[in-house]
Amino acid sequence: MKQRIIGSYNKLKETNILSNFFNLSGIQISNILLLLLTIRIITGVVGIAEFGIIMWVNRFAQFIGSIINYGTNQSAVRDVAGNLDNKKELNKVFYNTIWIRALIFALFLIVLPGLHAFNVPYYSYFILAIPIVLAEVFNPLCFYIGFEKLKLFNVFNLVFNIIAVGALLIFIKDRADAGWVNFILGAGNVVTYLGLLIYLGAKNKLPFQLPLKSELFKIGKGNFYLTVNNISGIVQQSFILFALAKWNNANVLGAYSICDRVIGQCRSLLIIISNAIYPNAVHIYKQSTDLWNAYRKKAKYLLAGLWFTGAIFIFVFADLIIFVLTKEHSVTAVLFLRIMAFVPVVSSFNVLNILDQLLKNNMVYMFRIAVILVVMAPLTAFILLNSGSTPLIGTFTLIVETSSCLMYEYIVKKSAVKNA
DSSP, rough: HHHHHHHHHHHHEEEEHHHHHHHHHHHHHHHHHHHHHOOOOOHHHHHHHHHHHHHHHHHHHHHHHHHHTTTHHHHHHHHHHHHTOOOHHHHHHHHHHHHHHHHHHHHHHTTTHHHHHTTOHOOOOOOOOHHHHHHHHOOOHHHHHHHOOHHHHHHHHHHHHOOOHHHHHHHHOOGTTTTTTHHHHHHHHHHHHHHHHHHHHHHOOOOOOOHHHHHHHHHHTTTHHHHHHHOOOOOOHHHHHHHHHHHHHHHHHHHHHHHHHHHHHHHHHHHHHHHHHHHHHHHHHHHHHHHHHHHHHHHHHHHHHHHHHHHHHHHTHHHHHHHHHHHHHHHEEEEEHHHHHHHHHHHHHHHHHHHHHHHHTOOOHHHHHHHHHHHHHHHHHHHHHHHHHHHTTTTHHHHHHHHHHHHEEEEEHHHHHHHO
C-alpha cells in the first residue's frame, strides 16, 4: 500500500497537477478567507437582508461576466496548453481572447442604460458593479493555467484580497455604503488582472496585434455552445436569487445568499481541481481514450468520497458556520445550509463528465443540456416559491444540479458506446 501511494504521488509529481492544484488551492483559500471576512464585515454593518441584495447584484454581474468571457476561460486553456511551442499561435490566442471579450463588454455598456428604462430595482447597485464585469475582460487565469505558471497569479490574488478587506473596513460604514461593496471588489480585480495580463504578454514576448474578423467569427462560432453552457450554469445557481429578490422577502433572500456563497466556494474547489488536471487531461486523452476513461472514473469516485465527508461536516456544524459568519443564529440560514451541503457531492460526480465532453469537443451535447437546464431552472424556482414551503426553496440548487449530473452521465455513456 505504501509503495502504491508513493508511486501515485511520483506520477502526479511528474505532471504539473500537484503544482497546479496547490497554486489554485492557494487562490481558493484566499478567496474563502475573503468570503468569511466580507460576510462578517457586510452583515455586521448593513445586516443580512442588505447582504442579500448585494449578493444578488454581484451574481447578476457574474452572469454578465460569463457572457463577456464567451467560453474563453475554457477554450483558451486548451489552446494555450496545445500550442506552447508555437509562439505565433499563442499570440493569436492571447489577443483574440482579449478582443472578443472587449467587444462584448462594449455591447454591454450600450445595453446597460436600458435597464433604467425598465425600472430595474437597485439600478445604482448595478452601475457600481460594472468593475466586476470589466474585470472579466482582463481575467488572465486561463492563460496562467494553460502555461501552468500559477504562482504569480496566486500571490497577486492574495494581496488583492487583503487590500479588498482593508478597503471594506475603511469605506463601508453604514447601509448607505452597501452599493460600494461590489465596486471595491470589482475595481481591485480590474487592477490586479490588468497588471497580470500585461506582465504575461511582456514575459512571453507576445507583440500586440489587432484581431482578424475571420478569427473573431471563428471564436464566435466555436465557443457559442460553450458560452450557452456557462450561462446555463450561472442561471442554474442564480435564478432562485433573482426570483427571491422579486417575489419573496429580503430576510429569506439574505439567508439563501449566505448559504449560496458558502456552497459556491465548495463548488469552486471542484472547478480548481478540474482546472488543475485540465492540461494533463489533454495529454492523456491524446495518448488514449481508454487511459482517459480509466483516469476519469477513478478521479470521479475519489472526489465524491472527499466531498461527501465535507457535506457531513457542513450538515453537522451548520449552525456554528452561520453564527461565525453573521453573529446570528438564523434558523432559515441553517436549514438552507444543511440542505445545500450535499450539492457539491452531486457536482463532484459531474465535474469529470463535463471535462470529458470538453476534451471530446461534444459542444452540441453540452448545448442541449444547457438549454434544458435554462428552461428547467425558472420552472423549478416558480414551483418551489409558490409552494409556500421554506425548506423546498433550499432544494432548488440540489434539484437542478442532480438533473444536470444525470443528463451528463447519459451523454458520457452514449458517446462511449458511439466511439467503441
